[in-house]
């Protein structure tokens with residue numbers, strides 16, 4: 001009997017796969033059996049080496065997802081070079097910090113365009129393929145700020161709250177067509193994105209004290225959730241935002 005978490009023969013597309021959470025998810029999917037398109041604006045050689053070490057194929061597709069211009073090409077190259085597209089992980093994202101009274105239009109547009117607009121159009125382009133095939137898995141990377149307000153990050157909070165809403169809308173439209181759309185909401189994960197917080201002694205202590213698990217998450221902590229939502233194990237899970245946060249939201 002096939003293991004329900006087995007991804008052998010599946011093709012995944014992961015954005016922002018060169019570092020942090022995206023790299024860890026790409027490697028976890030490969031270790032579960034998937035071939036992976038590594039999509040982003042920087043070379044992803046280390047991720048490609050880890051995918052190869054897991055015995056799977058990868059391609060690198062260079063794309064700046066600050067606009068939706070590369071979206072169709074990213075999907076087309078994955079289909080052409082890896083012979084399919086079964087799993088989409090929308091991970092690429094940015095954050096800008098400033099007081100709401102001073103927040104600039106440029107910082108609004110940059111974050112919303114990357115974190116929300118490109119995510120929707122990637123879901124649309126991949127979703128069309130998946131619907132035609134009657135099968136697919138989409139995993140969007142949301143945030144604790146899909147549930148909470150945060151502070152000094154208005155465009156990030158708006159974008160990640162939007163990702164949660166979009167995940168549910170697409171689940172409603174596509175669940176009956178065989179496409180599962182879900183999201184992962186990472187808690188405080190030690191990556192480039194959170195380097196400033198980790199380096200700030202006071203903030204770091206406050207954060208760790210509030211996390212029931214008593215530690216920052218590592219990118220690899222997201223791997224299991226991603227494999228679950230990409231595999232047959234989650235076939236009856238639709239529109240769910242899965243917090244992987246060491247218990248932060250339970251507090």
Ligand code: NAP
Nearest residue numbers: 016020021041042064065066091092093188189191192193
């Ligand atoms: P990271 O280390 O900064 O990685 C972000 C990734 O997104 C990088 O691969 C980056 O590429 C890519 N990216 C950013 N802008 C892009 C663009 N215009 N086009 C293509 N790729 C782009 O951060 P991370 O913590 O792993 O974050 C990954 C995701 O998790 C993000 O959506 C983030 O919001 C979310 N998240 C993180 C945390 C956390 O605690 N770390 C918590 C909640 C949610 P470059 O390396 O080329 O910049």
